[in-house]
Amino acid sequence: MSCTYTTSGRPRRERSPRSPPATKAPPRCRLTRAALADYFTFSDFAHFIEVYQSVVALIRTTEDLHLLTYEVARDLAAQQVRYVELQVTPYTHFLAGIATQDLCAVIEDVRAIAAREFGVQMRWIFDIPGEYGIPSADVTLAAALGQRPDGLLGFGLGGPEIGHPRGTFQSYFDQAIAAGLHSVPHAGESTGPQTIWDALTLLRAERIGHGTHCMEDPKLVEHLAERQIPLEVSPTSNVCTRVVESYAQHPLPRMVEAGLLVTINSDDPPMFAPRSLMSTRWPPTCFRSTRPASRPWPKTRCPRLSPMCQRKTS
Helix, strand or coil: CEEEECCCCCEEEECCCCCCCCCCCCCCCCCCHHHHHHHCCCCCHHHHHHHHHHHHCCCCCHHHHHHHHHHHHHHHHHCCCCEEEEEECHHHHHHCCCCHHHHHHHHHHHHHHHHHHHCCEEEEEEEEEHHHHHHHHHHHHHHHHHHCCCCEEEEEEECCCCCCCHHHHHHHHHHHHHCCCEECCEECCCCCHHHHHHHHHCCCCCCEEECCCHHHCHHHHHHHHHHCCCEEECHHHHHHCCCCCCHHHCCHHHHHHCCCCEEECCCCHHHCCCCCCCCCCCCHHHHCCCCCCCCCCCCCCCCCCCCCCCEECC
Protein backbone atom coordinates (compact mmCIF):
# COMPACT_ATOMS: atom_id res chain seq x y z
CA MET A 1 0.00 0.00 0.00
CA SER A 2 1.33 3.43 -0.85
CA CYS A 3 0.48 7.08 -0.33
CA THR A 4 0.08 9.63 -3.07
CA TYR A 5 -1.22 13.18 -2.87
CA THR A 6 -4.15 14.90 -4.47
CA THR A 7 -3.93 18.37 -5.97
CA SER A 8 -5.28 19.76 -2.70
CA GLY A 9 -2.30 18.29 -0.86
CA ARG A 10 -4.40 15.75 1.09
CA PRO A 11 -3.11 12.17 1.14
CA ARG A 12 -4.91 9.55 -0.90
CA ARG A 13 -4.54 5.82 -0.39
CA GLU A 14 -3.94 3.45 -3.26
CA ARG A 15 -4.23 -0.29 -2.83
CA SER A 16 -3.28 -3.20 -5.03
CA PRO A 17 -6.37 -5.02 -6.36
CA ARG A 18 -5.22 -8.17 -4.55
CA SER A 19 -4.93 -6.54 -1.14
CA PRO A 20 -7.64 -7.39 1.40
CA PRO A 21 -9.99 -4.63 2.56
CA ALA A 22 -8.57 -2.46 5.31
CA THR A 23 -9.99 -3.23 8.73
CA LYS A 24 -8.78 -0.09 10.47
CA ALA A 25 -7.77 3.41 9.60
CA PRO A 26 -4.32 3.56 8.02
CA PRO A 27 -1.56 5.71 9.42
CA ARG A 28 -1.53 9.25 8.01
CA CYS A 29 1.00 9.98 5.33
CA ARG A 30 2.86 13.24 5.84
CA LEU A 31 4.49 15.26 3.12
CA THR A 32 7.49 16.78 4.85
CA ARG A 33 9.61 19.72 3.78
CA ALA A 34 12.58 17.36 3.54
CA ALA A 35 10.63 15.02 1.24
CA LEU A 36 9.68 17.92 -1.03
CA ALA A 37 13.27 19.16 -1.11
CA ASP A 38 14.44 15.68 -2.08
CA TYR A 39 11.79 15.41 -4.81
CA PHE A 40 12.91 18.71 -6.33
CA THR A 41 16.62 17.80 -6.28
CA PHE A 42 17.51 16.96 -9.86
CA SER A 43 20.21 14.50 -10.89
CA ASP A 44 20.46 15.96 -14.39
CA PHE A 45 18.44 17.91 -16.95
CA ALA A 46 16.46 14.85 -18.06
CA HIS A 47 15.42 14.24 -14.44
CA PHE A 48 14.31 17.86 -14.15
CA ILE A 49 12.08 17.42 -17.21
CA GLU A 50 10.59 14.29 -15.65
CA VAL A 51 9.76 16.07 -12.39
CA TYR A 52 8.52 19.15 -14.26
CA GLN A 53 6.08 17.02 -16.26
CA SER A 54 4.81 15.37 -13.08
CA VAL A 55 4.00 18.80 -11.65
CA VAL A 56 2.34 20.02 -14.86
CA ALA A 57 0.16 16.89 -14.81
CA LEU A 58 -1.54 18.28 -11.70
CA ILE A 59 -3.15 21.02 -13.81
CA ARG A 60 -6.25 19.16 -14.97
CA THR A 61 -9.09 21.65 -15.31
CA THR A 62 -9.71 25.20 -16.46
CA GLU A 63 -10.28 26.07 -12.79
CA ASP A 64 -6.78 24.81 -11.97
CA LEU A 65 -5.36 26.87 -14.82
CA HIS A 66 -7.24 30.00 -13.79
CA LEU A 67 -6.09 29.70 -10.17
CA LEU A 68 -2.48 29.09 -11.17
CA THR A 69 -2.32 32.01 -13.59
CA TYR A 70 -4.06 34.34 -11.15
CA GLU A 71 -1.66 33.43 -8.34
CA VAL A 72 1.31 33.98 -10.66
CA ALA A 73 0.01 37.49 -11.33
CA ARG A 74 -0.51 38.11 -7.61
CA ASP A 75 2.98 36.79 -6.86
CA LEU A 76 4.54 39.06 -9.47
CA ALA A 77 2.69 42.10 -8.15
CA ALA A 78 4.01 41.40 -4.66
CA GLN A 79 7.53 41.50 -6.13
CA GLN A 80 6.89 44.86 -7.82
CA VAL A 81 6.79 43.37 -11.33
CA ARG A 82 4.62 45.48 -13.61
CA TYR A 83 5.15 43.79 -16.98
CA VAL A 84 5.68 40.12 -17.75
CA GLU A 85 5.85 37.90 -20.81
CA LEU A 86 4.66 34.57 -19.54
CA GLN A 87 5.46 31.36 -21.37
CA VAL A 88 2.43 29.13 -21.83
CA THR A 89 2.53 25.59 -23.24
CA PRO A 90 -0.87 24.85 -24.80
CA TYR A 91 0.05 21.28 -25.71
CA THR A 92 0.49 20.03 -22.15
CA HIS A 93 -2.97 21.32 -21.26
CA PHE A 94 -4.35 19.87 -24.49
CA LEU A 95 -3.09 16.46 -23.32
CA ALA A 96 -4.93 16.99 -20.03
CA GLY A 97 -8.17 17.58 -21.90
CA ILE A 98 -8.23 21.40 -21.83
CA ALA A 99 -9.14 22.67 -25.29
CA THR A 100 -6.95 25.45 -26.65
CA GLN A 101 -9.90 27.82 -26.96
CA ASP A 102 -10.70 27.27 -23.28
CA LEU A 103 -7.06 27.84 -22.34
CA CYS A 104 -7.00 31.11 -24.27
CA ALA A 105 -10.24 32.25 -22.64
CA VAL A 106 -8.84 31.52 -19.18
CA ILE A 107 -5.54 33.31 -19.57
CA GLU A 108 -7.17 36.33 -21.21
CA ASP A 109 -9.63 36.56 -18.32
CA VAL A 110 -6.74 36.51 -15.85
CA ARG A 111 -4.86 39.07 -17.94
CA ALA A 112 -7.75 41.51 -17.52
CA ILE A 113 -7.99 40.77 -13.80
CA ALA A 114 -4.24 41.22 -13.32
CA ALA A 115 -4.30 44.64 -14.95
CA ARG A 116 -7.34 45.73 -12.95
CA GLU A 117 -6.47 44.32 -9.52
CA PHE A 118 -2.68 44.33 -9.49
CA GLY A 119 -1.56 46.77 -12.18
CA VAL A 120 0.40 43.96 -13.85
CA GLN A 121 0.49 43.85 -17.64
CA MET A 122 0.62 40.23 -18.78
CA ARG A 123 1.58 39.05 -22.26
CA TRP A 124 1.90 35.51 -23.57
CA ILE A 125 4.48 33.44 -25.40
CA PHE A 126 3.14 30.12 -26.69
CA ASP A 127 5.97 27.62 -26.68
CA ILE A 128 6.39 24.20 -28.24
CA PRO A 129 7.51 21.48 -25.80
CA GLY A 130 10.21 20.01 -28.02
CA GLU A 131 10.19 16.58 -26.39
CA TYR A 132 6.69 15.93 -27.81
CA GLY A 133 7.81 16.56 -31.37
CA ILE A 134 5.70 17.53 -34.37
CA PRO A 135 2.26 16.85 -32.80
CA SER A 136 2.99 19.45 -30.12
CA ALA A 137 4.13 21.94 -32.76
CA ASP A 138 0.89 21.41 -34.71
CA VAL A 139 -1.27 22.13 -31.66
CA THR A 140 0.84 25.09 -30.53
CA LEU A 141 0.79 26.79 -33.92
CA ALA A 142 -2.94 26.16 -34.33
CA ALA A 143 -3.56 27.75 -30.94
CA ALA A 144 -1.33 30.71 -31.74
CA LEU A 145 -2.78 31.45 -35.16
CA GLY A 146 -6.29 30.05 -34.81
CA GLN A 147 -7.17 31.38 -31.35
CA ARG A 148 -4.67 34.28 -31.25
CA PRO A 149 -5.49 35.74 -27.81
CA ASP A 150 -5.03 39.50 -27.62
CA GLY A 151 -2.10 39.16 -25.21
CA LEU A 152 -0.09 36.81 -27.42
CA LEU A 153 3.10 38.31 -28.80
CA GLY A 154 5.70 35.54 -29.02
CA PHE A 155 6.33 32.00 -30.25
CA GLY A 156 8.84 29.83 -28.42
CA LEU A 157 10.43 26.41 -28.09
CA GLY A 158 11.33 24.77 -24.79
CA GLY A 159 12.05 21.39 -23.24
CA PRO A 160 15.13 19.20 -23.71
CA GLU A 161 17.45 20.11 -26.57
CA ILE A 162 19.36 16.85 -26.96
CA GLY A 163 17.69 14.81 -29.69
CA HIS A 164 15.36 17.67 -30.61
CA PRO A 165 17.16 19.89 -33.15
CA ARG A 166 15.85 23.41 -33.60
CA GLY A 167 15.54 22.94 -37.35
CA THR A 168 12.74 20.41 -36.85
CA PHE A 169 10.44 23.31 -36.03
CA GLN A 170 11.59 25.82 -38.65
CA SER A 171 8.40 25.77 -40.71
CA TYR A 172 6.32 26.44 -37.60
CA PHE A 173 8.40 29.47 -36.69
CA ASP A 174 8.23 30.70 -40.28
CA GLN A 175 4.44 30.70 -40.07
CA ALA A 176 4.36 32.30 -36.63
CA ILE A 177 6.75 35.06 -37.71
CA ALA A 178 4.73 35.66 -40.89
CA ALA A 179 1.70 36.16 -38.64
CA GLY A 180 3.51 38.85 -36.67
CA LEU A 181 4.72 36.89 -33.64
CA HIS A 182 8.22 37.29 -32.21
CA SER A 183 10.63 34.34 -32.22
CA VAL A 184 11.92 33.55 -28.72
CA PRO A 185 13.15 29.93 -28.54
CA HIS A 186 15.33 28.31 -25.91
CA ALA A 187 18.77 27.27 -27.12
CA GLY A 188 22.17 26.44 -25.70
CA GLU A 189 20.82 25.49 -22.29
CA SER A 190 21.84 21.84 -22.23
CA THR A 191 23.60 21.70 -25.60
CA GLY A 192 26.44 23.61 -27.25
CA PRO A 193 26.76 26.70 -29.43
CA GLN A 194 25.41 25.05 -32.59
CA THR A 195 21.93 24.95 -31.07
CA ILE A 196 22.11 28.71 -30.59
CA TRP A 197 23.29 29.21 -34.16
CA ASP A 198 20.37 27.09 -35.35
CA ALA A 199 17.93 29.15 -33.29
CA LEU A 200 19.32 32.34 -34.82
CA THR A 201 19.59 31.22 -38.43
CA LEU A 202 16.72 28.71 -38.75
CA LEU A 203 14.19 30.02 -36.23
CA ARG A 204 15.21 33.69 -36.65
CA ALA A 205 15.36 34.17 -32.89
CA GLU A 206 15.09 37.75 -31.61
CA ARG A 207 16.28 36.70 -28.19
CA ILE A 208 17.55 33.42 -26.77
CA GLY A 209 16.22 31.54 -23.77
CA HIS A 210 19.31 30.65 -21.71
CA GLY A 211 22.19 30.60 -24.24
CA THR A 212 24.31 29.21 -21.41
CA HIS A 213 26.94 27.60 -23.65
CA CYS A 214 27.46 30.48 -26.06
CA MET A 215 30.91 31.27 -24.64
CA GLU A 216 32.27 28.06 -26.17
CA ASP A 217 32.25 29.67 -29.63
CA PRO A 218 34.14 32.98 -30.02
CA LYS A 219 32.43 33.74 -33.36
CA LEU A 220 29.04 33.27 -31.75
CA VAL A 221 30.01 35.56 -28.88
CA GLU A 222 31.09 38.20 -31.40
CA HIS A 223 27.81 37.81 -33.30
CA LEU A 224 25.67 38.09 -30.16
CA ALA A 225 27.62 41.09 -28.89
CA GLU A 226 27.58 42.95 -32.19
CA ARG A 227 23.85 42.54 -32.65
CA GLN A 228 23.02 42.82 -28.93
CA ILE A 229 20.74 39.80 -29.06
CA PRO A 230 19.29 39.39 -25.55
CA LEU A 231 20.08 36.25 -23.57
CA GLU A 232 17.74 35.13 -20.78
CA VAL A 233 20.33 33.75 -18.38
CA SER A 234 19.05 31.67 -15.45
CA PRO A 235 21.96 30.81 -13.11
CA THR A 236 19.93 29.08 -10.38
CA SER A 237 18.12 26.94 -12.94
CA ASN A 238 21.37 26.02 -14.66
CA VAL A 239 23.00 24.87 -11.43
CA CYS A 240 19.91 23.03 -10.16
CA THR A 241 19.48 21.13 -13.43
CA ARG A 242 23.22 20.34 -13.50
CA VAL A 243 23.87 21.88 -16.91
CA VAL A 244 26.48 23.94 -15.03
CA GLU A 245 28.38 22.35 -12.17
CA SER A 246 28.40 25.33 -9.81
CA TYR A 247 27.89 29.08 -9.57
CA ALA A 248 31.65 29.51 -9.61
CA GLN A 249 31.77 27.81 -13.03
CA HIS A 250 28.79 29.64 -14.49
CA PRO A 251 29.69 31.69 -17.61
CA LEU A 252 27.57 34.72 -16.65
CA PRO A 253 30.52 36.90 -15.54
CA ARG A 254 32.34 36.15 -18.79
CA MET A 255 29.18 36.93 -20.76
CA VAL A 256 29.00 40.35 -19.17
CA GLU A 257 32.71 40.96 -19.68
CA ALA A 258 32.26 40.12 -23.37
CA GLY A 259 29.62 42.84 -23.71
CA LEU A 260 26.67 40.49 -24.26
CA LEU A 261 23.17 41.72 -23.54
CA VAL A 262 22.15 39.46 -20.66
CA THR A 263 19.21 39.53 -18.28
CA ILE A 264 19.04 37.60 -15.00
CA ASN A 265 16.06 35.27 -14.91
CA SER A 266 14.37 32.86 -12.54
CA ASP A 267 13.20 30.36 -15.18
CA ASP A 268 10.57 28.28 -13.30
CA PRO A 269 10.65 29.71 -9.74
CA PRO A 270 8.64 26.99 -7.91
CA MET A 271 10.94 24.32 -9.34
CA PHE A 272 14.10 25.89 -7.99
CA ALA A 273 13.04 27.17 -4.54
CA PRO A 274 13.73 30.94 -4.79
CA ARG A 275 10.46 32.78 -4.33
CA SER A 276 11.73 36.14 -5.52
CA LEU A 277 12.31 36.56 -9.24
CA MET A 278 15.60 38.23 -8.45
CA SER A 279 16.73 35.55 -6.02
CA THR A 280 19.46 33.45 -7.61
CA ARG A 281 21.58 32.37 -4.64
CA TRP A 282 24.44 33.92 -6.58
CA PRO A 283 27.56 34.34 -4.42
CA PRO A 284 28.76 37.95 -4.87
CA THR A 285 32.38 36.81 -5.11
CA CYS A 286 31.53 34.96 -8.32
CA PHE A 287 30.61 38.17 -10.09
CA ARG A 288 33.55 40.50 -9.62
CA SER A 289 34.28 42.37 -12.80
CA THR A 290 37.85 42.64 -14.01
CA ARG A 291 37.02 45.29 -16.59
CA PRO A 292 39.28 48.33 -16.01
CA ALA A 293 37.81 51.81 -15.62
CA SER A 294 39.38 52.79 -18.94
CA ARG A 295 37.02 50.35 -20.68
CA PRO A 296 33.49 51.54 -19.93
CA TRP A 297 30.61 49.12 -20.33
CA PRO A 298 28.85 49.38 -23.71
CA LYS A 299 25.56 51.24 -23.68
CA THR A 300 22.73 48.84 -24.48
CA ARG A 301 19.00 49.07 -24.68
CA CYS A 302 16.85 46.11 -23.77
CA PRO A 303 13.87 45.98 -26.16
CA ARG A 304 10.32 45.63 -24.91
CA LEU A 305 10.35 41.97 -25.89
CA SER A 306 13.12 41.24 -23.38
CA PRO A 307 11.82 41.18 -19.81
CA MET A 308 13.80 40.83 -16.64
CA CYS A 309 11.82 37.77 -15.70
CA GLN A 310 10.96 34.53 -17.35
CA ARG A 311 8.04 32.56 -16.00
CA LYS A 312 6.00 29.59 -17.13
CA THR A 313 2.51 28.53 -16.28
CA SER A 314 3.12 25.02 -17.54
